[in-house]
Amino acid sequence: MNTVNPPKKTLQQRTKYNVQRLFIWTLAWVASLALLAIGPRNLWAFEASFSLAALALNLLIGLKMILVNKQHLLGLDELQRRVQLEAMGIALGVGLVTGCALEALSNANVISFTMDVSQLIMIMSLVYITAVFISIRKYA
Amino acid sequence: MKNRLKVLRAERNWTQADLAVALDVSRQTVNAIETNKFDPSLPLAFKAARLFNLRVEEIFQDEVE
Numbered sequence: 056m057n058t059v060n061p062p063k064k065t066l067q068q069r070t071k072y073n074v075q076r077l078f079i080w081t082l083a084w085v086a087s088l089a090l091l092a093i094g095p096r097n098l099w100a101f102e103a104s105f106s107l108a109a110l111a112l113n114l115l116i117g118l119k120m121i122l123v124n125k126q127h128l129l130g131l132d133e134l135q136r137r138v139q140l141e142a143m144g145i146a147l148g149v150g151l152v153t154g155c156a157l158e159a160l161s162n163a164n165v166i167s168f169t170m171d172v173s174q175l176i177m178i179m180s181l182v183y184i185t186a187v188f189i190s191i192r193k194y195a
Numbered sequence: 196m197k198n199r200l201k202v203l204r205a206e207r208n209w210t211q212a213d214l215a216v217a218l219d220v221s222r223q224t225v226n227a228i229e230t231n232k233f234d235p236s237l238p239l240a241f242k243a244a245r246l247f248n249l250r251v252e253e254i255f256q257d258e259v260e
Binding site: 065066067132133134135137191193194195 | 219235
């Protein structure tokens, strides 16, 4: 078979490596977020310097997670990137529209509850997963 | 856009997986291109052309008349 500048790693190997790295850094970010959330009350009695250190750690790990995610996306092939782009676009749009609509309804006293950031993230995550699934089916 | 990838692949007895490895894409992407559900980028089209020793227009044809 003819070869066209064969890459050092196959797409499968590259994706596996990138997904593993993304998993590890996402786990680290969640752990640092948990530390930031429960640390002030349970670990360092609201000492501001410790909270700022935990925040700095959380932001640094978050930045690394973003960069690793970007690398993961760049490592995908063009169809996989399109699937991800469509899913992220839909999730972002749903999050924006839902968040703004519920905020407006809350301000107008039409609804009694206000949406929490975590609830919005959960909705966006579910929409993202659904959109990825639908896109994969569409191109299968 | 129509293409002859499936025919060219069959002539060489390659599977979709073989072609996917050669083009550094997933098997699903090869399948999506072969079934005209996805149009490849220009770099990928040229890569396929180099692989089959053909010109791009001998593999991919515009469907607009």
